[in-house]
Amino acid sequence: MPLSAAASLYRRSLKLALDWAVHRQVWRGQAVYIRSLFDANKDVRDPRQQKVLLQETEKLLETWKHPDPYRAPTAPGGSKWERNLPAPQLPRKFIRFVLDNRLLHVVRHVVLTPISRCPACGPLIVVYEVL
Known part of the structure; x- marks a missing residue:
């Protein structure tokens, strides 16, 4: 052979x-x-x-090919592949945070995007500067 x-x-x-x-x-x-x-x-x-x-x-x-072959969890196609990817890295100067509708940093032109809601503290909003 x-x-x-x-x-x-x-x-x-x-x-x-x-x-x-x-x-x-x-x-x-x-x-x-x-x-x-x-x-x-x-x-x-x-x-x-x-x-x-x-x-x-x-x-x-x-x-004898298996219908659902084993894949390592972290391999492509595995159960853990691309799970919990890190957030995209943006330059620090373009990110501002708003908590309870109070700006932590004042910005002139902003786009508000709610990303989570906390029952105790209200919505947490990430603010991006518009270029």
Whole structure:
């Protein structure tokens, strides 16, 4: 088997097994079994037979593909990806705060945007200068 193709299929097989196994100790037994399957065919030198083995493995991987594969939470597509992004950085001179309708800094031309409401202190409004 071509080494890079076999290594790629082996890695994909392990990741696919990890999608289906909930616990790592269950997955470890499956990983040992997958390794034994690849080791059984490591001495195949005929290119035609190698191609057939690669195609069969590809077909098995497609058959057993998980409908909802595991993704690390912080990876793209994970449950934590782009959650709680930091607020966009604006120059400090363009941001003013208004609390209880009292300006903390007086500005000439402003746009008021309410961003939250506190029952005790009223609306908190961020004021941006209009350029």
